[in-house]
Amino acid sequence: MQEFYFDNSATTRPYPEVVEQISKVAGENYGNPSAMHEKGLEAEKIVKEARRRIAAFFRNREKEITFTSGGTEANNLAIKGAALRNRQRGNHLVTSEVEHPSVLNCFRYLEQIGFEVTYLPVNEKGLVNHDRLKDLISDKTILVSIMHVNNEIGTIQPLEKIGPLIKKKNPGALFHVDAVQSFTRLPMAINDWQVDLVSCSAHKIHGPRGAGCLWIREGTLLQPLLHGGGQENELRPGTENVPAIAGFGLAARLTGENYRKKTTPPGNLKLAFYRKLQHCGVEVYVNGPPPEDSAEHILNISFPGLPSEMFLHALEERGIYVSAGSACHSRRPEPSHILQALKLGKDRLESALRFSFSCYNNEQETEAAAEITAEVAKELKSIVN
Numbered sequence: 001m002q003e004f005y006f007d008n009s010a011t012t013r014p015y016p017e018v019v020e021q022i023s024k025v026a027g028e029n030y031g032n033p034s035a036m037h038e039k040g041l042e043a044e045k046i047v048k049e050a051r052r053r054i055a056a057f058f059r060n061r062e063k064e065i066t067f068t069s070g071g072t073e074a075n076n077l078a079i080k081g082a083a084l085r086n087r088q089r090g091n092h093l094v095t096s097e098v099e100h101p102s103v104l105n106c107f108r109y110l111e112q113i114g115f116e117v118t119y120l121p122v123n124e125k126g127l128v129n130h131d132r133l134k135d136l137i138s139d140k141t142i143l144v145s146i147m148h149v150n151n152e153i154g155t156i157q158p159l160e161k162i163g164p165l166i167k168k169k170n171p172g173a174l175f176h177v178d179a180v181q182s183f184t185r186l187p188m189a190i191n192d193w194q195v196d197l198v199s200c201s202a203h204k205i206h207g208p209r210g211a212g213c214l215w216i217r218e219g220t221l222l223q224p225l226l227h228g229g230g231q232e233n234e235l236r237p238g239t240e241n242v243p244a245i246a247g248f249g250l251a252a253r254l255t256g257e258n259y260r261k262k263t264t265p266p267g268n269l270k271l272a273f274y275r276k277l278q279h280c281g282v283e284v285y286v287n288g289p290p291p292e293d294s295a296e297h298i299l300n301i302s303f304p305g306l307p308s309e310m311f312l313h314a315l316e317e318r319g320i321y322v323s324a325g326s327a328c329h330s331r332r333p334e335p336s337h338i339l340q341a342l343k344l345g346k347d348r349l350e351s352a353l354r355f356s357f358s359c360y361n362n363e364q365e366t367e368a369a370a371e372i373t374a375e376v377a378k379e380l381k382s383i384v385n
């Protein structure tokens with residue numbers, strides 16, 4: 001059976017070059033990068049090269065890249081590290097209702113230990129309300145965290161407006177962006193955004209799981225979450241995962257190049273898929289922004305009357321892999337907090353599926369998958385009714 005992998009927001013298939021690189025580094029360059037002998041220097045050089053490749057997306061500021069075990073750790077270091085280190089300046093933190101759990105749960109923890117957190121609501125497109133944000137920032141606000149691309153509905157927050165608005169109201173408030181879904185796909189406009197901290201992850205860009213980084217603007221003070229050796233500017237101690245870091249660096253380079261080279265970008269595939277479903281007469285509603293306005297790789301749609309989980313498994317039987325919520329909590333029965341924040345009706349909430357595309361998908365398979373999806377929808381409709 002042909003496999004159609006449309007769950008690229010959850011994780012991506014690693015590039016063969018990345019798999020090869022990881023295996024080579026693990027087998028051959030096993031020195032500890034802190035060691036003073038040749039083997040150590042060799043490993044250190046590999047980490048340095050990966051840092052250079054990642055920094056290329058951040059105006060080549062190599063010393064501002066801190067490697068982590070992924071997006072979750074980068075978000076934890078940014079949010080808890082900033083809040084705990086800057087506590088003497090204020091107690092107020094701001095985020096949005098549609099953040100990833102690795103952001104939201106940091107804020108919930110900080111609330112438990114005495115911080116005051118404001119969770120900004122969003123409109124039907126998943127966009128945060130600027131006026132509301134402007135009004136609530138005070139001289140007590142020490143951190144604002146707003147994601148770039150939403151992992152479930154693909155909303156792209158206008159960070160070039162949000163960042164300056166925060167800094168105008170309180171220049172001392174730090175601004176963190178979870179860019180896990182946009183890194184290498186959209187420009188990291190760190191100066192226009194006036195951002196201080198940006199989180200990235202390797203496995204969303206055809207790199208390995210368990211690697212990521214936090215970009216930290218020079219001069220931004222964070223409290224480390226781990227205590228140990230002096231690695232990563234004393235912010236993230238522990239012997240570096242050199243093979244994964246090497247794979248991350250290579251994946252970033254290749255993704256940047258591949259997305260530019262691709263004759264059919266994922267955005268065209270997404271639109272072709274959606275239009276084909278409509279053409280086949282399937283009743284389908286887009287959740288979040290119109291598909292032309294959202295991130296090119298994410299399409300979240302509801303098929304009223306067809307329960308998500310049932311549909312997901314029926315598609316799986318035909319070789320199509322999709323998601324019914326974000327990967328981290330999609331096995332839980334309750335509808336996603338992101339779709340709930342859009343205030344969708346019950347029917348839309350319970351029938352939502354996310355199709356997410358990558359440079360490994362092509363036009364032919366996308367067209368074929370849309371036809372199969374339409375057939376499955378019709379079959380299920382006759383069973384459910």
Ligand SMILES: Cc1ncc(COP(=O)(O)O)c(C=O)c1O
Pocket residue numbers: 009010069070071072073075100102147149150151178180181201202203210211212326327328
């Ligand atoms: C927006 C967003 N932030 C953070 C993460 C967590 O990244 P990681 O899986 O590397 O910990 C994810 C992963 O789904 C994500 O989509």
